Amino acid sequence: MLALGIESSCDETAVALVEERRVLVNLIASQFEAHRPFGGVVPELAARMHLEALRPLLTAAFAEAGVAPAKVDLVCATRGPGLIGALLVGFSAAKAMAWALGKPFVGVNHVVAHIYANFLGENPPVPPLLCLVVSGGHTDLFSLTAEEELRHLGGTRDDAAGECLDKAARLLGLRYPGGPAVEEAARRGEPRFPLPRPVIEGSLEFSFSGLKTALANLIQRLTAEKKELPVPDLAASLQRAVVEGLVAKLEAAAMIYRPRALLLAGGVAANGLLRREVAALATRLGMEFYVPPPALCTDNAAMVAYAGLSRYRRYGADPLTAGVDPALDFPLPPWG
């Protein structure tokens, strides 16, 4: 089946065509500036900006893939969570296309779609699986008993892991984007400062705000002592705490659910220490380890298309009367 995916939940307008597990084309408006005057590197949070970007992106996607819109078998779009105006643009466009083409339509949960990036390409993971979705906006742990059967095990009670890294970067005076900046600084440092683990004991939940505040307090203390800030050591300590917290809960969940493989997804899956630690955990537990390539870790539409395809096979199409849900929760129930 050929699935069209449209993503417009927050910053990125994205369009992709996916033939089963094969990505034919995967376009993101913000990376497309060289070709089109989309108007800057801003977060495209205005509905109007999504609207301006979407049609040229769709045209480009079909041209690049060399297929006609009529060949599409399924139209998928992000239903939530996200900004209502932004979501409406992609969701409405997808429904309109599905109606005009006479093809089924499926609405997809953005966070769940991140998991499905792991199923694109050859040799997909075989359930049962555990997946940790970590990005600037989300930190969520899922178990999958089948490709379409997932359960949300836990999330963050306050900040997301990527947000914690980003805010730590700002506290440390590092440049934007914060995640890679912390990782780079940490490479030159030693994790010698004790910081709290960002986890809620006795659960599979996270809490990163206490870690952020602990770092802020530590920086204030060091500044008050008129010491030069050991930025690499602080970055290494912070990164170590974040990764240890994530890995601890992944391990706890792995002991309970005994998956065949551990999966990472989301923008923070690009962090080298996290990848190494999760890979090491998988080896230690005799499990496989999967992580999507970088272009499929950050927000994209290929994951939306494949998640939609998978959902369609399990639950069928969604009605064209379906609406967006800015506060969409897990799991996404089928419309009855």
Place this chain on the structure above:
Amino acid sequence: MPWRVRSGSPAETVLFGCRLGRLLACGDVVFLHGPLGAGKTRLVEGIARGLGAAGVRSPSFTLLHSYRGRLPVYHADLYRLTDPDEAAALNLSEVTADGVLLVEWPELVEVEFPARLSVCLSFMAGDEDARLLTLVPRGERYEAITRAMEERFAGPRI
């Protein structure tokens, strides 16, 4: 008239927010100021609880969250934005008109909301858990809320 109160712990900040949340009505706007780690999201958690809503998480990357309480509770965070046009594009006043709006890092939308209650959280030297909360009302509605908080709040005055 601004009013100040000391919060001795994150739990006290939540309690303070809870009391404030009970006083809020449809259309009210609360700005939250303060450095990283001061407890802005924690205070939002309390305010939302006072409005009967739960599940507060930081919208620093996702920009706007909504929670279901006795009124819709909108939780915006402009931390990532640098351009007033980007902030204006969020169209906060229109999107959130049917509920209570709470904004972290609100500097870019100050013009959009001339009437509001600003709560500033600051660190206190010598006590890492304590915060100084300053309520700065703008407009009669928020003067009244601040006076009501002052009357109801049992915490020590500074």
